[in-house]
Amino acid sequence: MTDLLDDPAPGANTPEFTVSEVSGAVKRTLEGEFGRIRVRGEVGRVFRARSGHLYYDIKDDRNVLACTTWKGQISQLSVEPEEGLEVVVTGRLTAFGAQSKYNLNVEEVTVAGQGALMALLEKRKKQLAAEGLFDATRKRPLPFLPEIIGVVTSPSGAVIRDILHRLRDRFPRKVLIWPVAVQGANCAPEVARAIAGFNALTPGGALPRPDLIIVARGGGSVEDLWGFNEEIVARAAAASEIPLISAVGHETDTTLIDFVSDRRAPTPTAAAELAVPVRLDLLAWVEAQGARLTRAAGNATAQRRQRLADLARALPRPEGLLDTPRQRLDRAADRLPRALIGGLQTRRLHLSETTASLRPATLQQRLAARQDRLDGWARQLHPALLRLVARRREALAATRLRAQPLTMALATGRQDLDRLSKRLDAATTARLERLDTRLASSARMLETLSYQATLDRGYAVVRAGDALVTSRDTAAGAPQLDIQFADGHVTAVPTDPAPRKPKKTVPKPPDQGSLF
CATH class of the missing domain: 2.40.50.140 (Nucleic acid-binding proteins)
Structure with a gap:
């Protein structure tokens, strides 16, 4: 602190300092x-x-x-x-x-120390378990045969080679690799972004979305694997809509992503085995199923053929089935001519009886009886009609008597309506005159305040495009200017302005320093 000490002030033994010093x-x-x-x-x-x-x-x-x-x-x-x-x-x-x-x-x-790491890991595990991220009910089943597999790992390690080799041996599939750092400070954010990035891809797009994600890393110490214990990685794996397999470390290594993933693989190679079945095993299984299907179809056909033969032996001969119907047909054919003759004779007798009842005398008697009945109905109907007409006339007269006050009311209402119509016309005319007066006054004020009157006195308005130019520097920077006069517009191109005179700088007085 000796560099801050100056000569003490007169009359004081202790030097003084500012707060900043x-x-x-x-x-x-x-x-x-x-x-x-x-x-x-x-x-x-x-x-x-x-x-x-x-x-x-x-x-x-x-x-x-x-x-x-x-x-x-x-x-x-x-x-x-x-x-x-x-x-x-x-x-x-x-x-x-x-x-x-x-x-x-x-x-x-x-x-x-490693003990502190384990304590932190247990704390995070309890927190995520309390939120339900470890529940078995939220884990999704893996697709049986995914078309595209996304792998989140380092592209330069042995892990990706083991996964590709195992997939090629079992069932070759398309693989998308998202390179990430698998340890260090950048591990957790890059792995979380990779999982979210695979989920953000469009299914069937130019870069198709994977059907399965594998997050893989080789073995290592707790510190090396700590990036997969970070909370952002666990939450990204839990939020993934694509089924996810975690294959971090060896079988004895456990990280937080193992608890939230849909399946955990002890090694990256085991993750590839969980991702796809063995193609040769599938072919053998399909061939075995085909052979079983062929044998089952043959046995079913043979059994049904034997059953049909057994049922055919129990059926009677076709000739025996037709004997009885043929005999009934012969008997019916024999009885048909006699039945036709008998029916014709019965109908002829009925026709003769009906014709005998239709003589002219009988018809006249029936018509006379019907005429008498109609005359009786007419005599009963005439007085009733007269009474009905009388009641209708009385009702009409009463209606006319009641309508007279209504006519007087209509006349009075018509007079009131005419009076109100005249008042409305007068009020409308007066309002329109007031509005015309206000409009004329506003037009005169607008003409007075408009800049057009200023242009008539010799001024001009300068624009650069749609912007108004109000300074010399703005005009110099514009490629073209539009100048509006009172009688029209003129287009002008600005030239380089004359250089401005530099301002005189006043020299500052020399710094005299501090006495302290």
């Missing part, structure tokens, strides 16, 4: 003394600001150290700090003079 000296001392350091402790309060910066505390049993990770540094962290996690953070110690606080700008976060 003290804060700057403290900051330089902290950064120069500690530089880049590593601190071990338990993560306390964690807060993510709206700006994206991450603020948290590292503490032990006695003290607390405030830590900050800026928005651009978060993606480089291999482990994001969580409350209660024991970590080792690496960064630079600095001070924030505006609040008289010091903190650690953290650039790297690692978990302090």
